Amino acid sequence: MTHRIVVSDAKAEESDLEIHREVLSRVDAEVVASELRTEEEVREAATDATALIVDTRTPVTAAVLEENDGLQVVGRAGIGVDNVAIDAAKEAGVTVVNAPTYCLDEVATHALSLLLACLRSLPSYDREVRKGGWDWRAGEPAVRLREATLGLAGFGRIPRRLATMVQGFGCELLVHDPYIPDGEIATYNAESVEFDALLERSDLLSVHLPLTDDTEGTFDREAFERMPDHAILANTARGGVIDEADLANALEAGEIEAAGLDVLCEEPPEESPLLERDDVLFSPHAGWYSESAREDLAREVAGDVARVLAGEEPRNPVTDDW
Known part of the structure; x- marks a missing residue:
């Protein structure tokens, strides 16, 4: 046959x-x-x-x-x-x-790359130089990586690989995943926290949630309001776990600093409110590659x-x- x-x-x-x-x-x-x-x-x-x-x-x-x-x-x-x-x-x-x-290494590396590019304001600096400027202030404000707290939403294989990668960076590491025992999370030199604490304490937050009925729109207006105004969000999981309109509003209101997105609700996007924003760094669902x-x-x-x-x-x- x-x-x-x-x-x-x-x-x-x-x-x-x-x-x-x-x-x-x-x-x-x-x-x-x-x-x-x-x-x-x-x-x-x-x-x-x-x-x-x-x-x-x-x-x-x-x-x-x-x-x-x-x-x-x-x-x-x-x-x-x-x-x-x-x-x-x-x-x-x-x-x-x-x-x-x-693609565990690839996605973990991509998530880290999005976070670091936004942390160091690389898109802003690139635009500044290309238009003829040479001003370090284009990247204000900047947080020192060693003094930052990195939060991981979800703790499957990819975020575990990311947690291993950043061990030498000196960051405090937080994890929210109600399905993983605290002791298992602790083996990665990470602290298990509730979701609200993850939002409130993370300077950098990397999303690694599957898209389910329970996780759709997890990062919404209320979530962004709880985050520090200098926070940076990266998503290499599924676009639907973030409410894109709420994210655009949060960025406009200065409730968070920037976002790095490898995934979107609609791929490729046509009318996302995020497309025209300079404080969002995009890649075309390429984290796996x-x-x-x-x-x-x-x-x-x-x-x-x-x-x-x-x-x-x-x-x-x-x-x-x-």
């Missing part, structure tokens, strides 16, 4: 697809690339597919999973699975796999899809409590 594997991943270039084909050749697979962005497109593409490999913008809904009896596995080409109906997949007997470790991470991602996801199709246990199944 030839398995038809549909790949909907904007990150996947021809070299990545070649890795998919190589890894999946052991289960006699035909790999078809098609960028799918609506439920209807996914439903149609999945009609005769044995497996889907998808990025974060490909909606694998309950309807997709319920209507395609031949679908055996969905490979999420990334870490977060908020675009896949996990409960419906379980009901339909469809295995969901992801790649939970492929390095050439090594790309290859690791393709091999990990394709490898698990092949294992499922061969009747084997996958290495990275997405379970109910993922």
Whole structure:
């Protein structure tokens, strides 16, 4: 039997697809690339597919999973699975796999880069020099890194890697994650705190929350009002955990100093109130990227899809409590 594997991943270039084909050749697979962005497109593409490999913008809904009896596995080409109906997949007997470790260094490095670039006012200095100026005051006010408190919202694999990276910086380190024991957090020389304390005490705050019904809009008007007016916020998780209108208002009101955003509610953005602000530093959901991470991602996801199709246990199944 030839398995038809549909790949909907904007990150996947021809070299990545070649890795998919190589890894999946052991289960006699035909790999078809098609960028799918609506439920209807996914439903149609999945009609005769044995497996889907998808990025974060490909909606694998309950309807997709319920209507395609031949679908055996969905490979999420990334870490977060908020675009896949996990409960419906379980009901339909469809295995969901992801790649939970492929870009830990990259995203942690990217979060730190956004924070440091904003802390040192690099975008402001760059604009100052390009327009013919040469004024250090373009970066006022500046906080000394060694005297800063770094807060981490969420403490999964990526923020743990970030916590390890900053050990030599001399920062006080705070963590809010109600699902992680205080003693485990303490092993990273970090203090476990409630969410309000995280907001009130953090000079730099890095967001690492999954997007769920409970976390959507976590960083809203009330949250920004609790933060120091010199605070810097970085988000490399999911855009939806921040209310973008409230963030724009908070920046305008001087309730926080700056933000570094790798993710947005709408990607790419069209009408975000943040787009015209000089106190926001953007990157295009690129925190995951390095050439090594790309290859690791393709091999990990394709490898698990092949294992499922061969009747084997996958290495990275997405379970109910993922």
